[in-house]
Amino acid sequence: MGELFRLLKGGNKPSLLAAVVNTIIAILKGGAFFFTGNVAMFAEMMHSIGDAANQFFVYIGSSLSKKAPTPRFPNGFGRLVNLVCLGAVIIVGILSYETIIEGWHHIQHPTESTGVAITLSVLAIAIILEFAVLYKAGKEILHEVGIKGTAFSPLTTSFTHLKRAKPATKLVFMEDLVATAGGILAFVAVLISHFTGFLQAEGIASIMIGIMMFYVVGKVFLDNARGALGETDEQMLTHIAHIVSENPHVKDIQKLEVIKEGEYLHVEIIIEIDPQYSFAEVDDIQDKIKELILNQQGVTDITISFDEDDGIRTWTEHRDQRTVLKTRD
Template identity: 70%
Template sequence: MKEILTLIKEGNKPSLLAAIVNTVIAILKAIAFLLTGNIAMFAEMLHSLGDAANQFFVYIGSALSKKAPTPKFPNGFGRVVNLVCLGAVIVVAIMSYEAIIGGWHHILNPVESGGFVLNLSVLGIAIALEFFVLYKAGKEVLHEAGIQNGGLAAPITVSFRHLNRAKPATKLVFMEDLVATMGGILAFVAVLLAHFLGLLVAEGIASILIGLMMFYVVGKVFLENAKGAIGETDEEMLNHIAHLVAQDPDVKDIQRVEVLKEGEFLHVEVVAEVDSSHTVAYVDDVRDRLLDLILQQKGVREVLISFDEDDGVSTWKKANSSETIQQFSSKLPE
């Protein structure tokens, strides 16, 4: 029990914050929908409920993924977060479907809803809270990408360019709250159009658009976490680590480098060539030196290094080039 509580504390903080905020928002939207019957509010309620459940499970998954390897599971639990994200998107997919169906029925049979002020107030609060979570998630994206300074607006603007370098849980929170903020704005505009211009179908259209945006998140998150669950190569880190190994004065050549994503962490395997005249003790010192160096790299959790004698045939060409990435990627198991 103590181990579980310790792991829970190490879970992804942005996802926990997002889960709490979205729970509060979902309750507010549910009350507003029950009092007014507004279909756009219904879609937003489903959206927030889906996000809250999703992000809570992602938080638990990110915590469990940090569990240390055991004799029964020697490869660790890094990919648990990917599996949890895959399960979580099912919840969002169901909510997306309900939002689209509800919006379609409203377009076919538009009904005027009341509570104009209440709807706008709840949506305004929701948009502000969603934007707050989005901003915090954007800051976490920049932190995980190693971006120190970017200005006040960087968490919203610069973070898009570095989203692929964020942890799966952080990326999921950022994408979901981006869509949630946009969905809130859509619903807000729809309520205004229905009230002032009598365009009752605007609320149904907003509901469908919100559902479609949720489906986009479902597809994006599913594909990315499916790759993570299977085992995806981090090509940028592969090139970087191969370059570090090749710079070691005792490494004559590199036969193989593998850098696989294990959830939030990286699993590295290196096969290098050394001079056959070196003693076992000397080569062991080289291994320890390389091991310490690679473990210092961001996200690396496990490293396996093995050696072979120099065969005089150059396998490693040059670092930091697309040729290098293609060369080593072609050696990974299919």
């Protein structure tokens, strides 16, 4: 039990915050829907329930993924967070479908909602809370990639670096981006329905919210499916190849893999060196290269092997040769 609490303490904080906030929002929206019967509010309630469930699962998954390797699972549990995210999106997919169906029914059989003031008040509170979580997730993305910015950077620069964010943080950011946009859309739909009498506006908003939820499902599913299979981090691979090649003892890189293991990176490299080096010298070279690579952001595990230099350039087919290939005397 003590280990479980220790692991939970190290879980992804943005996902935990988002789960708690979305649970509160879901309760508020559920109460508003119960009293008003507003279809747009129903869509938002379903959205918040899905987000809350998703983010609770993701928080638990991100916590358990930090569990140390065991004899039964020697490669560790890093990819567990990807598997949890894959399961979590199924919940959102089901709720997305229900949201679209409910919206379609309302378009076909529009009914006037009551309690507009309650609906708008709850939506306004939800938008503010969702925006706060979105901003927090944006700050976490910048922190994870090691970038400092202005007060607006979490809402601007974070989009540029979204791909390099941890799976859990990325999911929270995307879900709350859609949740904030969906809340604004529902707010506008309620205003249109109330002041123009175009009751179908709420149903249209519900369908649009459901479609946005499906987009998140597809995006998160593909990202985490690649992570579960073991995706190469191309940017970090290029960077590591570059810094290793700068070591004067390295003659060539025979093999280099940088695989995403959930929130972390596993590096496996085979380096060619002069066969005249002694064992002690090779050990010193290994220690220096290992320390260098482990100091790179996200790298937690590395396997280094050595082979004698065969005089043949092996590392010549990387996508960005300018950062890898070095001419040596």
